[in-house]
Amino acid sequence: MLLTLLSIVMIIILSGYIILNTYKRKEKITGMTGMMIAMSIGMMSSLALGFQLGILFKYDLAVPSIIAILFGLGTGYFTGKPISTLASLDGMLAGIMGGMMGAMLGSMLGFTYIMILFIDIVFILIVSVILQLTSLNSGQPTKTKNNGIGAPFIAGILTVAFGTVSVGLLLFNQYQGNQASVVQSQTNEKNTVQENAGYQVISVNIKSDGFSQDNIVVKAGVPTKINFSKQTGYTCIKSIESTDLGLDVYLEKGDNYITLNEDLKPGTYHFNCGMYMYYGTITVV
DSSP states (O other), rough: OOHHHHHHHHHHHHHHHHHHHHTTTTGGOOOOHHHHHHHOOOOOOOOHHHHHHHHHTTTTTTHHHHHHHHHHHHHHHHHHTTHHHHHHHHHHHHHHHHHHHHHHHHHHHHHOOEEEEEHHHHHHHHHHHHHHHHHTTTOOOOOOOOOOOOOHHHHHHHHHHHHHHHHHHHHHHHEEEHHHHHHHHHHHHHHHHTOOOOOOEEEEETTTEESOOEEEEEEESSSSEEEEEESSSSSOOOOOEEETTTTEEEEEEEEEEEEEOOOOOOOOEEEEEEEOEEEEEEEEO
């Protein structure tokens, strides 16, 4: 998680630099430009921070959302404050939106080096364009090469290239992971036959769009295990919760066996994913 922590430090430092730079040039920045600067840094800083915090707090979406939104509110407000109240409001609203989206994205995707680096590169690209916009609006010449190509343009090309390579690597890793999971699942199945002897075992596959079974039917009075099988990391379902059954289980990749009490009375018990996006029921008959 060192890369995640370093990314958070970079986001805070660069966001602070944008705020200081805006204060320094406030008399030469027009209202519209100030609004764009506040909105851009408010949105991107909270999105990037929310993404990193969503990875760190993988069991809880509330904490990274709150921290990222507050950070976006502060960044947007203080960036727009030297320009106008309207610029501050624009930056604050963008910060709220970015914080919510970033935290959700980080929680859904989890820790991957490629995505962390990609978000960092996009953030640096936006910061470089903001600095160029500030310099142009305040009458300061920007550094460009002899052919007129500036640093933000080069950064944009590198970002697109890195993104293209990242998508290819992610697809390749997903394919390799699926192939490996087939072999691993066969091995695990042999190892758990004896462990699950005497139980009625029901398998529920975790898919990218929900559960393979929305209603799980089990027999009353019989020891029961439900296997929430998660063979892919590309799903927002990170945990299973049930107020009716007192469950709150984080799902690892592979098999996740949940044992139900033998004395469950006939009836219907509800469960949901940790983000309250997908729901299901367990019917005891």
